[in-house]
Amino acid sequence: MRLVAEDLSAKRGEELIFRDVSFEIETGRALVVKGPNGSGKSTLLRVVAGLLPRESGKVRFSGEGSQEIETVASACHYLGHRNAMKRELTVVENLRFWKVFFGDSAGGNGMGIEEAADAVGLGGIVHLPFGYLSAGQQRRMAMAKLLVAWRPVWILDEPTAALDTAAEMMFAGLVKEHLKRGGIALAATHQPLGLGEMAELHMTGFDGAMAETWE
Numbered sequence: 001m002r003l004v005a006e007d008l009s010a011k012r013g014e015e016l017i018f019r020d021v022s023f024e025i026e027t028g029r030a031l032v033v034k035g036p037n038g039s040g041k042s043t044l045l046r047v048v049a050g051l052l053p054r055e056s057g058k059v060r061f062s063g064e065g066s067q068e069i070e071t072v073a074s075a076c077h078y079l080g081h082r083n084a085m086k087r088e089l090t091v092v093e094n095l096r097f098w099k100v101f102f103g104d105s106a107g108g109n110g111m112g113i114e115e116a117a118d119a120v121g122l123g124g125i126v127h128l129p130f131g132y133l134s135a136g137q138q139r140r141m142a143m144a145k146l147l148v149a150w151r152p153v154w155i156l157d158e159p160t161a162a163l164d165t166a167a168e169m170m171f172a173g174l175v176k177e178h179l180k181r182g183g184i185a186l187a188a189t190h191q192p193l194g195l196g197e198m199a200e201l202h203m204t205g206f207d208g209a210m211a212e213t214w215e
């Protein structure tokens with residue numbers, strides 16, 4: 001199966017942020033989106049995840065297994081800059097909410113909540129309110145959200161910003177395992193994700209009217 005984006009363009013407000021962006025990602029592969037601040041990386045990721053409307057173009061799956069997927073959005077996990085957790089609820093309550101809310105996509109099973117917390121190295125503190133956790137621990141728990149429900153596509157926006165080296169390595173391991181299970185990852189990042197050689201999409205944004213280049 002492949003995630004295919006064809007000739008995407010998107011606006012924020014009245015501004016065209018990018019156009020003619022196309023890529024394909026096979027199962028088991030990751031694509032890293034790079035580019036300077038403001039070049040449209042986050043916008044692209046949100047468009048692919050179905051969180052922002054696209055101005056033109058298409059996002060679809062093709063190949064074996066794609067028929068079982070109703071919509072691209074239903075097959076995507078999106079980890080944005082914010083953690084999407086309620087501070088007042090415990091970690092277990094937050095993860096339980098997401099597990100039920102997302103459900104599993106066809107062809108996979110999410111981890112149990114304790115197992116997912118263990119996988120991000122925080123098994124002992126799931127009873128605490130999310131707001132009690134340190135910033136790095138909160139980010140780790142947000143990563144556990146990706147594990148409690150199976151979705152083949154992980155869309156990751158600066159996933160390891162502000163994490164320590166151990167957490168970066170832990171997350172690289174999670175992504176590698178996801179790819180091994182037949183997942184797909186699309187990640188915007190300024191720092192290496194520790195995944196080895198990855199395909200890259202370089203976004204330069206518009207410099208004036210029409211000066212964008214895509215590699």
Ligand SMILES: Nc1ncnc2c1ncn2[C@@H]1O[C@H](COP(=O)(O)OP(=O)(O)OP(=O)(O)O)[C@@H](O)[C@H]1O
Nearest residue numbers: 012013015017035036037038039040041042043044
């Ligand atoms: N809600 C909005 N309304 C209008 N313009 C916006 C809005 N959100 C973002 N933009 C603009 O869209 C452009 C692309 O923003 P985006 O967040 O996609 O960039 P980015 O490449 O992810 O940047 P960074 O590396 O800083 O995270 C920027 O010029 C930004 O100012």
